[in-house]
Amino acid sequence: MTQNLWSNIKALQEASRLSEAELARLMGLEERAFQELQRFSKDIPLDSAANLSKTFNVDLGSLWASTLDEQAAASYFHKRPGELPERYSVGKFSKVRSVINLLVGVRQQRGQEYVEHLLRHSQIPTTFFDDPDKVINVLFITDFTELLAQRGWSQEQLFSLGQLSYQTHRDSAFGKKMATHKNWKSVYEALVVEHSSAFDRNYDYRLERCEDSRIIIDAIPREEVCEALQADTFDTETTCYTRMGVMSTAACYAKLPASQVTKLRSVHGGDDRNRYEIRPSTTLLYS
Amino acid sequence: MQEMKTHTGSLFRNLRKLFGYTQMEMASRLNVSQSTISKVESEVFVPELTLWFDFVREFGLLDPYCFYYGTAELRDIPNLFDANKTGWHGVWAPKHKKKMSMTVRALGPLLTHLKTHAPMQIKTLLSKNGATPVVLTVLNYPVPWDVVWGLFELSQDCKVSFNLANLAPQQSEQGFIFSRFSTMGTREDYLEFFRSHAGDYFGTIKLGATKEEVEGIPANLKKPFRKYLSDYPAHIGRARESQLIA
Structure with missing residues (x-):
């Protein structure tokens, strides 16, 4: 394990073009102590690991994993925050604005520092999310929500993060267009038929049934995205809950209570599509 | 370091x-x-x-x-209850299963103030209820409801003032007390909401509890907080659960 750790430290050093003395200083170690630890592939103190994690924007756990992207770490170190890690650079169909609700929600509940720690897992700096029109692939939201679940976030909490979508979009051009619809049925029709590409270009959305008291929406992963990611599917249970939250609060654009959402089918459960049943609710979330 | x-x-x-x-x-x-x-x-x-x-x-x-x-x-908090030891966990566990509770995280600002102003009294209160202060290290630990109200009584005895102005910085750093209202909006929305309603931490706690929890508070504890217990908005608190049907 410590051999992996030292090969990662070496890779970070080389990618960032740092001398041993410079890297030792960044880790808070004397150069001699650094050399001693390296020579015998010894473990490093937690504070040195924390310094590395912060300096290169890498997750603590990834310091001894084979998944560390040293080029992304070097970009961060040299203040080139626009460069995404390779994992998130292909098949970029998601605008940053579509994940801002998650970041806002996590920050509200756990604070900014917690968000920064989570983002280190993906090696993406927080400043990347300052521009809502930047693009990223769907794997980011997948990884981020999976990580939240690992950290103990429940289905209900993931759903509530999705529900923050209304808060983060209501003043945007998309939100203003949605707000022109004044009844429950038409707001969902508009969401699927007219605006689905504005909030999610990774799925094809279809209106399977549209009644006054019940709407059924299908979300089918787009082949183009699968091909770009070279994956059969990218759908996960955790992203499904956040998506259900987004759908729930679409009613809020028409000044109505957030809707009830039931999952009927799911790609991650083995079906060919995600299918959601949406019903109006009388419970006010926003007033 | x-x-x-x-x-x-x-x-x-x-x-x-x-x-x-x-x-x-x-x-x-x-x-x-x-x-x-x-x-x-x-x-x-x-x-x-x-x-x-x-x-x-x-x-x-x-x-x-x-x-x-x-x-x-x-x-896995329940693992604590199963620990093969006798002690505080053995006392709190059955209570937790029967009674409502709040997490240490949700009580964060209150505890922070009390730790400064009344450290010994906290220790005594917890000890009376079969707990030790180490439980306060665990943010998702469920504190039984009667202990929660004991902490509030303590804060009144010590004349510790809780208002949003001195709670807000902690909230923004560690995301403490508003987590139960995550669907309501931004931090500014929360502040505005609580200013116009209860306007202080007691109000926050009241709104965070379910109706059953509030009704379950013993009469002698209710008295000092009467003004905060009126107009309980039933639609807040558990609204989210009724909307997610997984």
Whole structure:
């Protein structure tokens, strides 16, 4: 394990073009102590690991994993925050604005520092999310929500993060267009038929049934995205809950209570599509 | 550096005590010497990375970065109830199953103020209820409702003032008390909401509780908080649960 750790430290050093003395200083170690630890592939103190994690924007756990992207770490170190890690650079169909609700929600509940720690897992700096029109692939939201679940976030909490979508979009051009619809049925029709590409270009959305008291929406992963990611599917249970939250609060654009959402089918459960049943609710979330 | 020594030392010490281990038992679980555990707990040095992750895994800590805070969330709280020891967990566990509770995280600002103004009184209150202060290290630990109200009484006795102005900075740093209202909006929305409603922390607690929880408060405890218990908005609190049908 410590051999992996030292090969990662070496890779970070080389990618960032740092001398041993410079890297030792960044880790808070004397150069001699650094050399001693390296020579015998010894473990490093937690504070040195924390310094590395912060300096290169890498997750603590990834310091001894084979998944560390040293080029992304070097970009961060040299203040080139626009460069995404390779994992998130292909098949970029998601605008940053579509994940801002998650970041806002996590920050509200756990604070900014917690968000920064989570983002280190993906090696993406927080400043990347300052521009809502930047693009990223769907794997980011997948990884981020999976990580939240690992950290103990429940289905209900993931759903509530999705529900923050209304808060983060209501003043945007998309939100203003949605707000022109004044009844429950038409707001969902508009969401699927007219605006689905504005909030999610990774799925094809279809209106399977549209009644006054019940709407059924299908979300089918787009082949183009699968091909770009070279994956059969990218759908996960955790992203499904956040998506259900987004759908729930679409009613809020028409000044109505957030809707009830039931999952009927799911790609991650083995079906060919995600299918959601949406019903109006009388419970006010926003007033 | 010193802060990290303090936080890791306190986490090692408090969680070991919470689970009822001796330093020797903990050392054996983490595959290190007793002297290493002793030195981490005494804040002589910070643990090495591997030892830290072994500790995180062994105790089920949810956030490996909790050494920045000195408090932690545990993956499996009920395991504490099953610990093969007698002590506080044996006393609180049955109560927890029958009664409503609030987490240590939600009580964060109140506890922070009380730790400064009335540390001994907290210890006495917890002790009367079969608990030790180490439980306050675990942010997702459920504190029984009557103990919660005991803490509020204590805050009144100590004349500790809670208003949004002095709670807001903590909230923004650690995301403490508003987590139960995550669907309501931005922090500014919360502040505005509470200013126009109860306007203080008691109001926050009231709104965070369910109707049943509020009704379950003993009459003698209700009296000092009467003004906060009127107009309970039933639609808030559990609204989210009624909307997610997974």
